Amino acid sequence: MDNFMQQFCQQLINGISLGSIYALIALGYTMIYGIIKLLNFAHGDIYMIGAYFGFFATTQLGVGFIPAIIIAMAGAAVVGIIIERIAYRPMRNAPRIAILITAIGVSFLLEYGMILFVSPQPRTFPAVFTPTVYHMGPLVANSQQLVILISAIILMVTLSYIVNSTKAGKAMRAVSFDADAARLMGINIDKVISMTFALGSALAAAGGVLVGVYYNSIDPLMGMMPGLKAFVAAVLGGIGIIPGAMMGGIILGIVEAMVSGFLSSTFRDAAAFGILILILLYKPAGLLGKNIREKV
Numbered sequence: 001m002d003n004f005m006q007q008f009c010q011q012l013i014n015g016i017s018l019g020s021i022y023a024l025i026a027l028g029y030t031m032i033y034g035i036i037k038l039l040n041f042a043h044g045d046i047y048m049i050g051a052y053f054g055f056f057a058t059t060q061l062g063v064g065f066i067p068a069i070i071i072a073m074a075g076a077a078v079v080g081i082i083i084e085r086i087a088y089r090p091m092r093n094a095p096r097i098a099i100l101i102t103a104i105g106v107s108f109l110l111e112y113g114m115i116l117f118v119s120p121q122p123r124t125f126p127a128v129f130t131p132t133v134y135h136m137g138p139l140v141a142n143s144q145q146l147v148i149l150i151s152a153i154i155l156m157v158t159l160s161y162i163v164n165s166t167k168a169g170k171a172m173r174a175v176s177f178d179a180d181a182a183r184l185m186g187i188n189i190d191k192v193i194s195m196t197f198a199l200g201s202a203l204a205a206a207g208g209v210l211v212g213v214y215y216n217s218i219d220p221l222m223g224m225m226p227g228l229k230a231f232v233a234a235v236l237g238g239i240g241i242i243p244g245a246m247m248g249g250i251i252l253g254i255v256e257a258m259v260s261g262f263l264s265s266t267f268r269d270a271a272a273f274g275i276l277i278l279i280l281l282y283k284p285a286g287l288l289g290k291n292i293r294e295k296v
Contacts, residue, residue: 002035006138011261017214019253020152024207025230026245027159028200034176034240035196036092039136041103042083043204044227045110048204050076051218052118058126065128069151069209073202080201080225081194089190101224105175107227125212135177144214150161156246159199163242173195176240212235225269232276238286 025047032040053072057063063071087106091099132143163169174182175192183189211226212218233252237244251273259271279286 009259010139011257013139013141013145014261015254016250016251017148018257019042019233019250020149021207021210021249022230022233022248022252023246024152024155024203024210025226026202026233026249027156027242029194029231029234030239030242030245031172031200033234034090034242035172035193037096038086038099039103039231040088040200041100041227041231042106042110043200044074044223044225045081045107046083046115046201046223047211047226048218048220048223049079049110049208050085050220051208051212052114052123053124053205054212055123055207055218058128065115065147065213068128069189069206072205072209072227076201076205076208077198080197084194084197084237089193118292120218120220122217123224125216125218127216128213141151146216148210148214149289151206151210155203159203160242162199167296168192168195189275228271229272232272235277236279238289241286241288244286244288 006192025043028043028046029040032038032043050072051074055066057071061067061071085104087102088099091102095145129147134141134143140237155253159171163172171182171187172195174187175189179189180186182192184223207226208218211222230249231251233248234245235248237246237248239245252257252275254278255267255271255275259265259268283289
């Protein structure tokens with residue numbers, strides 16, 4: 001029994017660390033969906049681009065971890081704004097299926113564009129700080145896991161402050177609630193949407209750098225699976241709900257870690273998408289969402 005509890009607690013630590021990254025990516029999904037009801041399937045590739053921004057910042061500019069993550073977030077925010085301006089803004093009044101196909105097209109463009117420019121070979125992410133192992137009784141945590149968790153908490157708290165306590169955040173919530181009413185009140189809808197893409201892309205980029213630091217490897221197709229899993233996390237918590245994305249990411253990370261630890265790592269992806277099926281069958285609005293009956 002003691003051995004079981006030890007392994008359970010160890011996998012809990014691993015799961016919270018992994019879930020923090022899913023939460024950072026899921027926040028971008030849920031913010032963009034909350035504002036313009038768009039499932040941005042290119043969001044996982046923004047995470048990949050952020051990892052490369054961080055990689056080049058550390059290898060070419062020789063900066064440390066904190067400047068690298070800031071550069072990656074700023075670069076990805078610009079990329080997010082450009083994508084919104086070129087690909088999504090002209091499609092804003094198009095049918096949903098057309099926008100969805102556009103998002104998938106943008107995803108493939110980013111992936112294979114990066115393969116063209118940086119080569120398909122994985123790159124080794126440099127060690128930006130000396131890894132330290134902490135022993136807490138029988139449990140083990142390393143400095144990378146602590147950095148991921150602390151960075152994720154700081155970014156989530158900052159996002160919550162921006163959304164709930166700033167003028168820009170109030171504008172975002174107004175547009176999310178009723179875009180037409182917000183426009184009549186003088187809010188610049190295009191500016192708010194661009195800012196939402198910038199914030200979501202910056203958070204995904206931070207996740208990309210943290211993954212590079214943790215796994216020491218990045219490649220142009222690294223965003224595909226985490227992007228889909230972050231979508232699962234957003235749906236699990238309630239897509240369009242910011243606390244839901246955070247909670248969904250953490251839950252998904254813990255479930256994956258438990259499946260890897262007690263069953264097999266082969267089934268971790270199946271577990272993630274199994275959760276998606278179950279949540280869509282039994283609580284389609286997500287854990288924090290409310291089922292709203294449409295008026296006819």
